[in-house]
Amino acid sequence: MIPTHPEPAALRAFTVIGDTNLARRVCASLREHRHSVDHLLRPTDGELRRSLRADPDGVAIVLHDDVAALRYALAVAHLLPEVPIVAMVFDRTVADELRRLLPQCDVTSPADLAVPALAGPCTDPSSLALYRSGQRVRTVRAGDGGLRAETWLRHRRRPWHCLRHVAGQLRPHDAGARLLLTGLSGILAVLAVDWSWLVSHGHPPTEAFFHAARVVAAVGPATAPTDAPGYQVLSSVSMLVTLVLSALFTAGVIERILGSRLIGLIGPRTVPRSGHVIVVGMGQVGMRLCVELRHLGIPVVGVERDPHVSTARLARTLGIPVMAGHGGDRSVLERLRLGHARALAAVGSDDLDNIAVAIAAHGVAPGTRVIIRAGEHDAIAETRSLLPMGTVRDVTSLAAAYVLARLLREPAVGVVTHEHDVYLQAPDETFARRPLTAREGCPHAPSSPAALALPAISSDRVDVPGG
Known part of the structure; x- marks a missing residue:
């Protein structure tokens, strides 16, 4: 049988800060276990001071705003330096700094x-x-x-x-990439056809490549054989086709330069x-x-x-x-x-x-x-x-279970x-x-949109332990 946590013998008092569903779930679960909960949605400085005068056994700060969570945590640590704090902070840089400043603060996030x-x-x-x-x-x-x-x-x-990964390296997934690869593939194809024609008619490979490159560059071959009218037609058509292919290639390059480029043509971002x-x-x-x-x-x-x-x-x-x-x-x-x-x-x-x-x-x-x-x-x-x-x-349930465990000093x-x-x-x-209570068990109504603005913490100097 999977063990369940026994109901604590001593009832405790907690302060929960936040107007989120996670905060309501934590509040409802604590109340279900008959603990005393002071749930503050977005408290002002005075409201926070009045709540902390009861000397709670723990404070949970569960907001979607990292800046607000940081400021509330610093304010709580200033008013009650020894009280355990559980704070939800998404940004890892802010979380690491908060851990450094407040050793008594357990910092994590629902994402982690x-x-x-x-x-x-x-x-x-x-x-x-x-x-x-x-x-x-x-x-x-x-x-x-x-x-x-x-x-x-x-x-x-x-x-x-x-092999599949290599085959998918040049697989286009957006319009810009398709334009770029279409133009590049066409230019290379024209180059290969022109070079193959010249080599098959007795020209040295290097000379054939030189003439083919001139055709692709739309300047024509250095010398056009007068006894090979077929090649004259081929090079003329190739230069005209290359003009279109070059336009496609250029458009693709510009889109790749100016676009977000979240997917690569080659490399790890394919x-x-x-x-x-x-x-x-x-x-x-x-x-x-x-x-x-x-x-x-x-x-x-x-x-x-x-x-x-x-x-x-x-x-x-x-x-x-x-x-x-x-x-x-x-x-x-x-x-x-x-x-x-x-x-x-x-x-x-x-x-x-x-x-x-x-x-x-x-x-x-x-x-x-x-x-x-x-x-x-x-x-x-x-x-x-x-x-x-x-x-x-x-x-939300996963995060609520962890916050409850840390508030009740349970190893998790x-x-x-x-x-x-x-x-x-x-x-x-x-x-x-870990049994949890539905958030409807929290009697505190969600705050109004006007109350979601971050209240001004007192301008008094806040002494941060360890800072």
Whole structure:
């Protein structure tokens, strides 16, 4: 039997800061265990001071705004230097700085917590999670005795997979690349035909190449044989054709220079042809999932509507190919060879968009495994009950379970999910089920749009411990 955490004997008091669904889930679960919770949506400086006068046993800061989370964490540390803090921060630079300044602050993000649970089913349908432990890669699987962690064995790539990769290096995936390759291929073809004609008529290879290059450059051969009218016609037609091909090639080069160039023609940013994972939605979760899969040696390609978002530019520097388009478009999925992919992960921030992508994927390639990110919209549960769309990972539940564990001082290094239940992973790689309460159990209404503005923290000097 899988152990569950016993109900704590002593009731405690906590402060939860945030107007997100994650904050409401944490608040509802703490109240379910009869703890005292002061839930502040977007507190002002005075509201924060009044809440902390009760000397809470812990403070959870769960916002979507890293700057606001940083400022609240610094303010809490100034008012109560010893109180444990759990903060959700997406940006790793900000998170690392916060850890350095506030040793009592446990800093993580829903993206970091969800990536192992998403990477597992992306690689193997029987894997619940995949994470790195030192130099090893471990996978979590379900068995008769509960959940267990074991060493993940990476499948070796067959030799023909390398040949497929080489064959796909010059496979165009956008209009600019097609123009460039069409023009370049045509010019090379004209050059080869002209050179072959001259060589076959007795010209030395080097002289033939010189004349052919002049024809391709549209300046004509150095000397046109008067006794070979066929070559005169050939060179004339070749020069006219080369003018068109040069225009196509130039247009492709300009588009590649001025465009976002998220997919390369050659090198690591080419789109894989088979055995890859398609990640739709290059936000914080999608970006980190791509990085983790690449680290595990699994080919990956991202899909993002807006090619100018910061994560798409980051993907380019990391050598991750990203196609600009909507993941629910059939043409995009076909161009990404969904039928030959290992899996598709719909991990956008909008649950309904993820559902649309999953439905489109089932229509294009019914046999391809689909992993869906959920947790922000109630309709995801209803749709999952109507259609076996794929493996669903509730990111909000995973993050809520971890925040609860850290607030209650329970050892937890990760979270996994199995059959609608969330399990905490202890340092000794044992797993305990963590019951959660629906966010409707939080009586605090979401804040109004006007209240979402970051309140001004007091202008008083904030002394940061360790700073």
